[in-house]
Amino acid sequence: MSVSPKDMKARLPLTGSHLRTYDTIFQHPVSHNLQWHDVYALFRHLGQVEAEPNGHLKVTRNGQTLMLHPPHSKDVSETSEVMSLRHFLEKSDKLLPAPDVQESHWLLVIDHHDARIYRSEMHGAIPERILPQEPEAHMRLANDAKDFSRGKDKPDPNSFFKPVASVLQAGGQILILGTGTGSSSEMEQFIAWFKLHHPDQARHIIGSLVVDEHHLTDDQLLAKAREFYAQAASQK
Secondary structure (H helix, E strand, C coil), rough: CCCCHHHCCCCHCCCHHHHHHHHCCCCCCCCCHHHHHHHHHHHHHCCCCCCCCCEEEEEECCCEEEEEECCCEEEECHHHHHHHHHHHHHHCCCCCCCHHHHHHEEEEECCCCCCCEECCCCCCCCCEEEEECCHHHHHHCCCCCCCCCCCCCCCCHHHHHHHHHHHHHHCCEEEEEEECCCCCCHHHHHHHHHHHHHHHCCCCCEEEEEEEEEECCHHHHHHHHHHHCCCCCCCC
């Protein structure tokens, strides 16, 4: 059974620099800015890498092997080399059973400016970012003082909350972080909208926390999520 790169990536436990390297290998047109140490780190993460007496590296993954020849420069720049990496990933992939979505963890960080959705609370996870509206629409809105005075600058739930809900529909537990309280909290506004329009999905929300997200890095936000999920698990 052939597996598309998109399906492969969906099943691979890749985050951070490993995910960026994987995407670069499958980039079209072929990238000439693929760094050797990133490729080496990715293949060590995905399979077994053994040094050969001649200085080459033997990569083994799911019964497939690839001989890596360390380049003289820091980049893997030849198209043929990048294609061999791509073909090895395709051939050595096995379509694994889909993970149990009920056991998956989500982190949603939301305010008036954007929503960041992390598929995992693990260190280095990369969020999917959703903006309330297109930049052109925002500029038109900012130039209309009347709309601002009437409070019409608030994002339309259908252009902001709906795509957020669409990402979260895969299932699993959801933790939400945001700033402010009451009407000033986009987090509370989203939760109320989510419960009204998607009650089945909203049951997966296991908590919400008020944080000063603008002064926290991604890793600090993820650390808070890990702590929350660990406490929730210990109470079961």
